[in-house]
Amino acid sequence: xxxxSQKLLEILQYICFAGLVLSxxxxxFLPGLGKKAAALFIIMVFITILSFIFYAGIMxxxxxxxxxxxxxxxxLFARSQAGxxxxxxxGGLNIAALAAAAFFCAGLGYIIFNIxxxxxxxxxxxxxxxxxxxxxxxxxxxxxxxxxIIVLAAAALMTFTGFTVxxxxxxxxxxxxxx
Amino acid sequence: MSxxxxxxxxxxxxxxxxxxxxxxGHALPYFISLQVMAAAALINLLNFSLHSAPGNGEIKVFLVxxxxxxYLLQFSLAFYIYANQKKxxxxxxxxxxxxxxxxxxxxxxx
Amino acid sequence: xxxxxxxxxxxxxxIIILAAGILIAFFAGFSQSRRINIIIASVTAASYAAAIYIxxxxxxxxGTAATYLTNTGLAETIISAALLFCGLNVLFFLALDxxxxxxxxxxxxxxxFAVVSMLWLVISDNIVLFTVSxxxxxxxxxxxxxxxxKDQSGVSEYAGGFGLRPAAAAGFVLLGFSLLAGTGTMxxxxxxxxxxxxxDPLFMMAALFLGCAVYLFFFLYPFQGLLxxxxxRTDVFSNQVVWMLYIPAGIVMLIRLETFFDIFYGxxxxxxxxxxxxxxxxxxxxxxxxxxxxxxxxxxxxxxxLFQLGTLLLVKAAGFTGRGPSYTAGIFDLWVLFIIITVxxxxxxxxxxxxxxxxxxxxxxxxxxxxxxxxxCFVIILIWWLASNIYLCFLNGPLPGALLMExxxxxxxxxxxxxxxxxxxxxxxxxILVILFARPLENLPPxxxxxxxxxxIYISFFALAAAAAAVLVFTGNAGTGQDSIQIWGSSFYIFGSGN
Numbered sequence: 201x202x203x204x205s206q207k208l209l210e211i212l213q214y215i216c217f218a219g220l221v222l223s224x225x226x227x228x229f230l231p232g233l234g235k236k237a238a239a240l241f242i243i244m245v246f247i248t249i250l251s252f253i254f255y256a257g258i259m260x261x262x263x264x265x266x267x268x269x270x271x272x273x274x275x276l277f278a279r280s281q282a283g284x285x286x287x288x289x290x291g292g293l294n295i296a297a298l299a300a301a302a303f304f305c306a307g308l309g310y311i312i313f314n315i316x317x318x319x320x321x322x323x324x325x326x327x328x329x330x331x332x333x334x335x336x337x338x339x340x341x342x343x344x345x346x347x348x349i350i351v352l353a354a355a356a357l358m359t360f361t362g363f364t365v366x367x368x369x370x371x372x373x374x375x376x377x378x379x
Numbered sequence: 380m381s382x383x384x385x386x387x388x389x390x391x392x393x394x395x396x397x398x399x400x401x402x403x404g405h406a407l408p409y410f411i412s413l414q415v416m417a418a419a420a421l422i423n424l425l426n427f428s429l430h431s432a433p434g435n436g437e438i439k440v441f442l443v444x445x446x447x448x449x450y451l452l453q454f455s456l457a458f459y460i461y462a463n464q465k466k467x468x469x470x471x472x473x474x475x476x477x478x479x480x481x482x483x484x485x486x487x488x489x
Numbered sequence: 490x491x492x493x494x495x496x497x498x499x500x501x502x503x504i505i506i507l508a509a510g511i512l513i514a515f516f517a518g519f520s521q522s523r524r525i526n527i528i529i530a531s532v533t534a535a536s537y538a539a540a541i542y543i544x545x546x547x548x549x550x551x552g553t554a555a556t557y558l559t560n561t562g563l564a565e566t567i568i569s570a571a572l573l574f575c576g577l578n579v580l581f582f583l584a585l586d587x588x589x590x591x592x593x594x595x596x597x598x599x600x601x602f603a604v605v606s607m608l609w610l611v612i613s614d615n616i617v618l619f620t621v622s623x624x625x626x627x628x629x630x631x632x633x634x635x636x637x638x639k640d641q642s643g644v645s646e647y648a649g650g651f652g653l654r655p656a657a658a659a660g661f662v663l664l665g666f667s668l669l670a671g672t673g674t675m676x677x678x679x680x681x682x683x684x685x686x687x688x689d690p691l692f693m694m695a696a697l698f699l700g701c702a703v704y705l706f707f708f709l710y711p712f713q714g715l716l717x718x719x720x721x722r723t724d725v726f727s728n729q730v731v732w733m734l735y736i737p738a739g740i741v742m743l744i745r746l747e748t749f750f751d752i753f754y755g756x757x758x759x760x761x762x763x764x765x766x767x768x769x770x771x772x773x774x775x776x777x778x779x780x781x782x783x784x785x786x787x788x789x790x791x792x793x794x795l796f797q798l799g800t801l802l803l804v805k806a807a808g809f810t811g812r813g814p815s816y817t818a819g820i821f822d823l824w825v826l827f828i829i830i831t832v833x834x835x836x837x838x839x840x841x842x843x844x845x846x847x848x849x850x851x852x853x854x855x856x857x858x859x860x861x862x863x864x865x866c867f868v869i870i871l872i873w874w875l876a877s878n879i880y881l882c883f884l885n886g887p888l889p890g891a892l893l894m895e896x897x898x899x900x901x902x903x904x905x906x907x908x909x910x911x912x913x914x915x916x917x918x919x920x921i922l923v924i925l926f927a928r929p930l931e932n933l934p935p936x937x938x939x940x941x942x943x944x945x946i947y948i949s950f951f952a953l954a955a956a957a958a959a960v961l962v963f964t965g966n967a968g969t970g971q972d973s974i975q976i977w978g979s980s981f982y983i984f985g986s987g988n
Contacts, residue, residue: 227411477714
C-alpha cells in the first residue's frame, strides 16, 4: 500500500475516533431526546465508516441489519417522549456526583494506561492485509457454529412470542381505560 | 495508526461509555452508552484481528454472532420500554448508582 | 432409530427433550382452554424431569463429553440438574398463579426457552457460544419477567431498568473478550492457561472487565437500588423468577468465568485484598443494616439473597492473601447455588402466603403463632441457611490452616467482618421471627385462615431435606473439600481432574 493511502487511512481513523468520542459525549450530555437520537445515528455512521477502514465492512454490515431496528425503536421512543428537557440531561445528578464520576473514569483510564504501556511490541510493517468477505464468515459460521445460529434464530422467535404477550396485555389495558 | 494507539482510542471510548452508564438517569443516554461500549469492543476486535492475529476466524465469528445477540437483546429492551412508557412516564429507574435513602435503609415508599 | 438413540446418548439430549416440549407447546400457543393449559404444563414438566434423568444417565454411561463448542462433565451435569429443578419449580409457581390466563402457554414457552438457554450456558466451552448463550439467557429471562409480572404501580419502569442492567453486563463481557482477542486465546474457555497469562496486561484487563460484568449482573452494592425497588413493586412470582432463574444464571456465568479469576488466587496483593474485602463487607453488612427497618417480606428475602451473594466476594478476597484458596475455583459458587435453591424456594412459598395479608411482616404479626407446623419449618430453613454459611465461611474456612492467628492479619480481618455480618443477620432473623410469632394486634386485618395443602407439602420437603443435610454434616458423614463433595466416606471431585 502506498504511503499516501496509509496516511489517508490514518486521517480517516482519527476523524472517526474523534467523531465517536464527541458524539458519545453529546448523546450523554445534550439536553433533548431528539438531539440524543441524532447523536446515536452519528455514532452508527462513524462505526460503519471505521469498519471499512479496518477492512471489515461486511461484518459490520451484517450487524447493522439488526442495529437498524434498535435505532428505529429508540428514535420512535425519543419522539414520543415529551418531558422537561433539563432533567433528562444527567438525570438530576448534582455537579459533585458528576465530577466524581468523571474523576473515577479518568483515574481508571490512567491505571489502564500504566498497566499496558510497555506491552505492545514494535509495529512491524505489515504487508499482508486480510480483507474479510461474506464467504469467509459464512463458511466459518456454518462449519463450526451452526448451533449458535439455531440458538439465535430461536431467540428471535421467542422474542416475538414475548411481544405477542405484551401486545395482548396492552390491548387489555386500553380496553380497561376506555371503559 | 499503530495497534497501541487504536487500543488507547478504544479505552477512551470505553471510559466515555462508563461515564454515561454512571450518570444516566434515562433509558436513551443509557442505550447510547451501551452503543459506545459496543463500539469500543468492536474496535478492539478489529484492531487485534488486523494486527496481531490476521486471518483469525474466531474473532470474526465472535464479532458477527456476539454483536447480533447483543443487539437483539437491546431491541427487545428498547421495544419493551417504548411499549410501556405511557404507564409510568420517564423510565428514571435505570440509574446505576442510587443514593435514595430507601435503597440503603428502611422501607421503599410506593 | 440408530440416529435418534445416538443423539439421545449425546451431550445435547436434555436440550433436545426440552426443545421437543417447546415444539409441542407451540401448537397450543394461542389456546384459551384451561384443559389444554394443564396438558401443556404437564408435558413441559415431564420434559424437564426427563431432561434431568437423561443428562445424569448419559454422564454415568459415557462420562465427560467434549465437542468443539461444549464440554459436559460432572460439574455441568450437576449444574444442569440444579437449573432444571429451578425451572420445574418456576413452572409449578406459574401454574399455581396463572393457569387460567390466555397467554399461559406462551409464558410456558418463554420459560422453557429461558431454561434451554441457561443449559447452553452451562455446557458452553467456546467463547462465542458462551457469549451468545449468556445474552440469550438474559433476553429470555427478561422476556419472561416482563410478560408474567403483575402490572402494579411503577413496575414497568423497574422491569425495563432491570433488563438494562444485565445488558450493561453483556457489554462488559463483549469488551472483556475483545481484549482476550489480543492475547491470541479466543476459542475454548477451559483451555485458557490462566496461570501462564498472569503477566499479560490484556488478560488481566479482560479478567477485570469480566469481573465487572459479574458484579453488575448480580446488582451488588452499591448498585442494588433497582433490584430492591423491583422486589417491592412486583408480585411474588416475579421475585421468584429473579431468585430462581436470574441469580442462578449469574452463578453459572461466574462458574464458567472462574478460569479468568484464577489468576488472582494465590497472588498476594494488598491493594486487591483491601478492595475486594471492602466490597465484600459492603455486601455483607449493607443488607444486614437495610434489614433493620425493613418490613416488606419480598424486600427482606431479596436482602437475604444479596447477603448470600456477598459471601462469594469474601472467598474471592481471601484469594488475594497469597495463601491459596481453601476452595478451588467454582466449588464455593456451586455451594452458594445449592444454598439459594434449598433456602429461597421454600422462602418464596412463605412470601406467597404472607402476601395474602399484605406482604408486610408487621401486618402479619402472629402469623406463625397460630400455625406452629409452618412456623417450625420456617425456623428450620432459616437456621439451615445461617448454619450453612457459618460452616462454609468459618468451619471450613475461606483460608486454609488450623489456628486463626497463624493465618495472619488479613485472615483476622476477614473473619471479624464475616462474624459481624453473620451476627447482624442472625439478629435480623430473630427480629423477624419475634414479629411473626408474637401475639397478633387486635386492630390489624386478619391473616388468611387456612393455608393450602400444597404449601405444607412443599415446605415440609425442604425442611426435611435441610434437617437431613444438617444431621449428615454434623455427624461427619457429609461435607465439602477443596474441590469435592464428601458423602459417606466417598469424595466426588467436581471441577478437578479426579472425576
